[in-house]
Amino acid sequence: MECVFCKIINGEIPSKKVYEDDRILAFNDISPMAPTHIVIVPKEHIASANELTEENAEFISHVFVVAAKIAKDLGIDESGYRIVNNCGADGGQTVYHIHFHLLGGKKLAVNLA
Ligand code: 5GP
Ligand code: ZN
Numbered sequence: 329m330e331c332v333f334c335k336i337i338n339g340e341i342p343s344k345k346v347y348e349d350d351r352i353l354a355f356n357d358i359s360p361m362a363p364t365h366i367v368i369v370p371k372e373h374i375a376s377a378n379e380l381t382e383e384n385a386e387f388i389s390h391v392f393v394v395a396a397k398i399a400k401d402l403g404i405d406e407s408g409y410r411i412v413n414n415c416g417a418d419g420g421q422t423v424y425h426i427h428f429h430l431l432g433g434k435k436l437a438v439n440l441a
Contacts, residue, residue, distance in 0.1 A: 331373060331423075332423055332425070333373075333427060336353070337353055337369065337371050343355035343356070344356040346366050347368075347397075347398055349394075350371070351370060351387050352368060352370055352371065352391060353369055353371060354366050354367065354368040354394065354395075354398060357429070361429075361431060362431040362433050362434050362436060363433030363434055364399075364409065364430065364431065365429065365430070367427050367428070367429060368394065368395060368427060368428045368430060369425060369427045369428075370387045370391075370426065372384065374425070375424045375426065376424055377415040377426060378415060378416065391411075391428050392411065395411050398430060399430065399432060402432075402433075407433075409430060409431060409432030409433075410429075410431045410432065411429070411431075412428065412429040412431065413426070413427070413428050413429075414429075
């Protein structure tokens with residue numbers, strides 16, 4: 329099993345955990361692009377947004393609810409934040425285990441593309 333995020337989920341690779349439950353794990357990004365940069369992943373290995381189905385995508389609403397909770401805990405709910413999913417080469421995806429970036433703690437770049 330070569331997936332970096334599966335290895336983080338099963339503890340083979342250490343991470344700074346921010347939140348965990350039966351469905352998802354959130355941890356600090358190893359190369360943060362903002363003062364707050366957290367990666368939120370489902371425990372189920374889904375390679376990218378391309379592999380989402382009505383059956384396996386339910387965790388996504390949970391990701392957004394947990395992201396808002398984390399943002400509040402970290403005191404960036406009022407200042408604002410961004411939740412990002414990169415899909416595929418042109419989308420800038422480097423780890424093929426679907427994940428959502430939670431970014432904040434500074435005024436983020438406006439240009440998304
Ligand atoms: P992507 O570019 O696929 O959207 O995002 C992958 C993210 O995972 C990158 O921001 C990268 O810094 C982060 N990342 C890659 N490997 C590791 C790791 O071993 N530990 C942690 N904490 N983050 C990682
Ligand atoms: Zn994986």
